[in-house]
Amino acid sequence: MVDLESEVPPLPPRYRFRDLLLGDQGWQNDDRVQVEFYMNENTFKERLKLFFIKNQRSSLRIRLFNFSLKLLSCLLYIIRVLLENPSQGNEWSHIFWVNRSLPLWGLQVSVALISLFETILLGYLSYKGNIWEQILRIPFILEIINAVPFIISIFWPSLRNLFVPVFLNCWLAKHALENMINDLHRAIQRTQSAMFNQVLILISTLLCLIFTCICGIQHLERIGKKLNLFDSLYFCIVTFSTVGFGDVTPETWSSKLFVVAMICVALVVLPIQFEQLAYLWMERQKSGGNYSRHRAQTEKHVVLCVSSLKIDLLMDFLNEFYAHPRLQDYYVVILCPTEMDVQVRRVLQIPMWSQRVIYLQGSALKDQDLLRAKMDDAEACFILSSRCEVDRTSSDHQTILRAWAVKDFAPNCPLYVQILKPENKFHIKFADHVVCEEEFKYAMLALNCICPATSTLITLLVHTSRGQEGQQSPEQWQKMYGRCSGNEVYHIVLEESTFFAEYEGKSFTYASFHAHKKFGVCLIGVRREDNKNILLNPGPRYIMNATDICFYINITKEENSAFKNQDQQRNSNVPRSFYHGPSRLPVHSIIASMGTVAIDLQDTSCRSASGPTLSLPVEGSKELRRPSIAPVLEVADTSSIQTCDLLSDQSEDETAPDEEISSNLDYAKGYPPYSPYIGSSPTFCHLLQEKVPFCCLRLDKSCQHNYYEDAKAYGFKNKLIIVAAETAGNGLYNFIVPLRAYYRPKKELNPIVLLLDNPPDMHFLDAICWFPMVYYMVGSIDNLDDLLRCGVTFAANMVVVDKESTMSAEEDYMADAKTIVNVQTLFRLFSSLSIITELTHPANMRFMQFRAKDCYSLALSKLEKKERERGSNLAFMFRLPFAAGRVFSISMLDTLLYQSFVKDYMISITRLLLGLDTIPGSGFLCSMKITEDDLWIRTYARLYQKLCSSTGDVPIGIYRTESQKLTTSESQISISVEDWEDTKDSKEQGHHRSNHRNSTSSDQSDHPLLRRKSMQWARRLSRKGPKHSGKTAEKITQQRLNLYRRSERQELAELVKNRMKHLGLSTVGYDEMNDHQSTLSYILINPSPDTRLELNDVVYLIRPDPLAYLPNSEPSRKNSICNATNQDSREETQL
Secondary structure, rough: HHHHHOOOOOOOOOHHHHHHHHHHHHHOOOOOOOOOOOOOHOHHHHHHHHHHOOOOHHHHHHHHHHHHHHHHHHHHHHHHHHHHHOOOOOHHHHHHHOOOOOOHHHHHHHHHHHHHHHHHHHHHOOOOOHHHHHEEEHHHHHHHHHHHHHHHHOOHHHHHEEEHHHHHHHHHHHHHHHHHHHHHHHOOOOOOOOHHHHHHHHHHHHHHHHHHHHHHHHHHHHHHOOHHOOOOOHHHHHHHOOOOOOOOOOOOHHHHHHHHHHHHHHHHHHHHHHHHHHHHHHHHHHHHOOOOOHHHHOOOOEEEEEEOOOHHHHHHHHHHHOOOOOHHHOOEEEEEEEOHHHHHHHOOOOHHHHOOOOEOOOOOOHHHHHHHHOOOHHEEEEOOOOOOOOOHHHHHHHHHHHHHHHHOOOOEEEEOOOOOHHEEEEEEOOOOEEHHHHHHHHHHHHHHHHHHOOHHHHHHHOOOOOOOOOOOOHHHHHHHHHHHHEEEEEEHHHHHHOOOOOOOOOEEEHHHHHHHHHHHHHHEEEOOOOOOOOEEEEOOEEOOOOOOOOEEEEOOOOOOOOOOOOHHHHOOOOOOOOOOOOOOOOOOOOOOOOOOOOOOOOHOOOOOOOOOOOOOHHHHHHOOOOOOOOOOOOOOOOOOOOHHHHHHHHHHHOOOOOOOOOHOEEEEEOOOOOOOOOOOOOOOOOEEEOOOOHHEEEEEOOOOOOOOOOOOHOOOOEEEEEEOOOOOOHHHOOOOOOHHHHOOHHOOOOEEEEEEEEOOHHHHHHHHOOOOEEEEOOOOOHHHHHHOOHHHHHHEEEEEOHHHHHHHOOOOOHHHHHHHHHHHHHHHOOOOOEEEEEEOOHHHHHHHHOOOOOOOHHHHHHHHHHHHOOOOOOHHOOOOOHHHHEEEEHHHHHHHHHOOOOOOOOHHHHHHHHHOOOOOOOOEEEEEEHHHHHHHHEEEEHHHHHHHHOOOEEEEEEEEEEEEOOOOOOOEOOOHHHHHHHHHHHHHHHHHHHOOOOOOOHHHHHHHHHHHHHHHHHHHOOOOOOOOHHHHHHHHHHHHHHHHHHHHHHHHHHHHHHHHHOOOOOOOOOOOOOOOEEEEEEEEEEEEEOEOOOOOOEEEEOOOOHHOOOOOOOOOOOOOEEEOOOHHHHHHOOO
């Protein structure tokens, strides 16, 4: 310690307080040296170079002064010509000597001295070791010719009237102008000036040629006609325009020679300038030029950033973006790094788009390109990923960098970003709106398995349509389906609404039911003014406030609606239901009180005992009187609130002495303890008490824990859900979570089998090992053995996910070729299997379940073409696989991001419907099937009332299945449509007379007139079917058809059974004759209140959150796993 202290030098004895403040300069200067940098710039030459050349502003001033001097010299020359009075005669001395006044000579000498001095100084400053390079420059030579004679005349007075071609200074002025413009662009930081410079050079060159020709001809004609400047100008213009009137012509050979020389110079110089201008113009057309700052500040525009622009993506964006009336004045600036595609160029030349769409070739990572697009003034920026690439992760990385670049350049510009992989989503959490493709895709495909055609439901909701599709068709289902497709989600503040203002202070379910009964709108959710979370169907306990924002489904928003009282409606003879009959769809106006709906609650209390009442019937009168429906209460009564079916079913299932109780005891409720990626929303799920070993997750491999090697050996009580995918990506996790959500009844959980081309990673197995009945198997849908091992013969649904490796193809739309053929094989082998397919291109939906000689499909194809010609954005909606929810393309959801620009709540509502987000108090999407026991309800309005009054559910639509009109779809023999129609009509009429028709029957044979129209429509469009002579020929043909179909099916069935026997699998349960190909299914979103319910209708419901009724439910939702199943059962029973 002492040694260390001794090493510190003592303070100087003169160190005082003044030295502490001012520093000890003498002590510091003892060992410090002051160093000066950039001494080379302190020389006189460098300072001059800095002032005349390097400094942008001073250099600009110098060049502007030089340009002014040259123009002044040309002006002095013109003044000298105008003041001169040439003497008569044709002497050559007039060429070399002119009359110049002394003041004019003095001015010209001054200009010449300054110009020559500046030229010599700039040459000295620009000297780089080669003096001849400076001397032989054309500007220097011209300067010597125009300035030196005037300087010599100072010392030799007799040369003061010597002719000097001062008009050649116009070329020096042109050179100074070019330099001045370059310095100007440097000073204002403008770099995109090539086109401006080239146009300026062309114009200045043309002016210099004309001015030189005018002055030269005028001077050379001093010995001839003595033309003035105006006559020379007239001659030059006439000559250069190739008109040549001949009234003014040069006479001397010198002037003629000069004209020939100037024409030769023009023929050499001007084409070069035009060529450069044309090249720059072509390059400008490719790059798109700039979006001017003035337009950006006075007009509204959005920017679309893509890595490559395809025609389908462009048209989807433009059609959806400009579908909203208030966006008609917006401009779309496309920023794309690639050159414009030929098809895109052709579309953008259409007047409708050429006036609104501006294409800029550039990168979002360059500030210069973002400045060209005026990103800082844009209303929004849409950044889309390129999904048709093999490396989707790399595509996401590019999207992330684009989003970062835009956020850095324009922090206040709203960002709408599309990402592909869910693990990359957390990098762009700062964006205002984000759509993750794989999250939405897998959640939608999962819900398709339990709520049929969820993908079609969501697709129709996020597309803007007026509901006019299919209205020209005689098919009733196409009219209803097309009309209901016009329903969208809108919002309005309750106190400002005509629909919902009267329900302030009343329950949500009361408001939803009565708004639908009175106005035909479906209230699905609300949001408090001071809360950003949207609640879907918060239940009967939620009381509506005046400041609540209501979200509802309707044909159009309330602001575009007109209202009529019921008396006016009756006087105007409005039909009872605008969903039946050939009535016109009210697009911009809706009629309030649309006909008679469910029973009036107040009036029924005064009816007689023999009429229908709302009181529950006694047991003995069930067959004499229909059951009544309880009223929907304005304010929920705690004692009257019933628990939803899923909880009661679970409690009964767990308390009943059933053989499944041993397996159910292994389930608990909680949050999954492991998430495969950052940013996944926590969801309360059915989980196992202990995670399953990885070896037990393999379906087709036995291990020490079980000896099962195929799906049949497990003995599952419910049918399987099989997912065929290429890899087990993180997005596949979102397929499992909605199917294992806590609100799904335990007894209805379907086993999930993942059929993967490649083995899954360990982190993915860590995520799925906590879920019950989730297995995987390595195999492919190309292999029949793999399909049979994974249990395809007794599966409820087969989901075929689009493979990343096949998403790109050299030929457009060929990326789906392998998937389509594989699914077609499954369709032929297992006709009873419900196959849900994802495609890359929506246009390829027409190949799903393809049958070449299906008259009905061909008729629908022609209907699709007609709808596309009418400008419909949903022309593909009438394809039977899409209408039934059996095919889906993720590109259909691109409109969700575009629609969020106007409806910023659409992404949140869609995520809640799909189960990607769970908010306490918000409901979830589920479905119920109409059975024979439910047909007494009769209408959709009565069903609405029953659900709202009992469980608090809110219905939003119907999934309806009907028998297909043409049953000859698979025939390879053409059958006469008229004969088939007559035969069927006679049979169905006899059957109709012998049997009592059910009021809600879905059999289309009960409508012979409608079916006859459908047959005629199909025959007219498809033009198929050669006519036979009579009914005998038809019967023979039908018998041959049945033989053909049986033989084909028997052959396929034998193939499948032989493979099953070869693999040691039981053939029991393989029903090769079950056929679902003769039915068609479609969706009715928010149908009319008096829509008839039919047998096997599936009703979409938004069910309230069951945990919202739990006392102190919030702490229980924070637990990762419930402690005991018995306690869980008691809680559910109390619910």
